[in-house]
Amino acid sequence: MTTEDVMVSWLAETQRSVNLANDQNEANRQIGELEDVKTGLEDLIRDFHELAESASVARTLGWEGWVPGQAILQDFDKAAKELDPRPLNRLVTALGGAGRDIRSGLIAAWNEHSRRQLGDVHELLILAATLSEVDGVADLSQRLKRNLLDLARTHQSIPSVRSVTGLANAEALLAELEKSLQPAEVRSFLSSVAHGGAPMDLLSEEVVTWLRSHDALGSFKIVARSPMEETSD
Secondary structure, eight states, X not given: OOHHHHXXXXXXXXXXXXXXXXXXXXXXXXXXXXXXXXXXXXXXXXHHHHHHHHHHHHHTTTOOOOOOOHHHHHHHHHHHHOOOHHHHHHHHHHHHHXXXXXXXXXXXXXXXXXXXXXXXXXXXXXXXXXXXXXXXXXXXXXXXXXXXXXXXXXXXXXXXXXXXXXXXXXXXXXXXXXXXXXXXXXXXXXXXXXXXXXXXXXXXXXXXXXXXXXXXXXXXXXXXXXXXXXHHO
16 A cells, blocks of 8 residues: 555545534534424423413304414424424424414403403492492402402403403302492492592482492592592593
């Protein structure tokens, strides 16, 4: 074997070693990417499992659901067939955005359903607080107030069986309370009181009779509005 042959053989072996090292580095890089994607997918699976449970509830409330776009479906297909991590990375990013959109849609659908069924929770809380010390309706008003406070906390959350049950309970309590606020003039008066004050013309004889029978005349007082308040109306 000549010196020239040895040199050629050494160069070939060196090139083979360099190629193997490059291949190993590339393999390690891709494995690292796949590990990162795997972690992201595990988080997404947990999120979508929670969203799927909520969606089954929201559909009963009229939510129309979510349909994946064509790009997501294509990347799903490519990620299942190819080793190239790019489709998988795009898929994880797209699913993360879709999850946020779905969550927002579920929360919006829940709040709309709650308002449609019960009305403004904040306003009802004021009314319940106003009646919480009135004889005959105090206990019911306090129960409604507690229920409404729990319900208000769900307005930033996706719907669940528990929140739907809480809404149904609030509806039942409100209906029971409204039966106690008869005649209609009483409801109008107390609703105005709860929203900052009732005009004198709502203090009818029937309202006074109801307040007296519930030992509630002392729970309210007449306050003159300031000129500034009158101007702002």
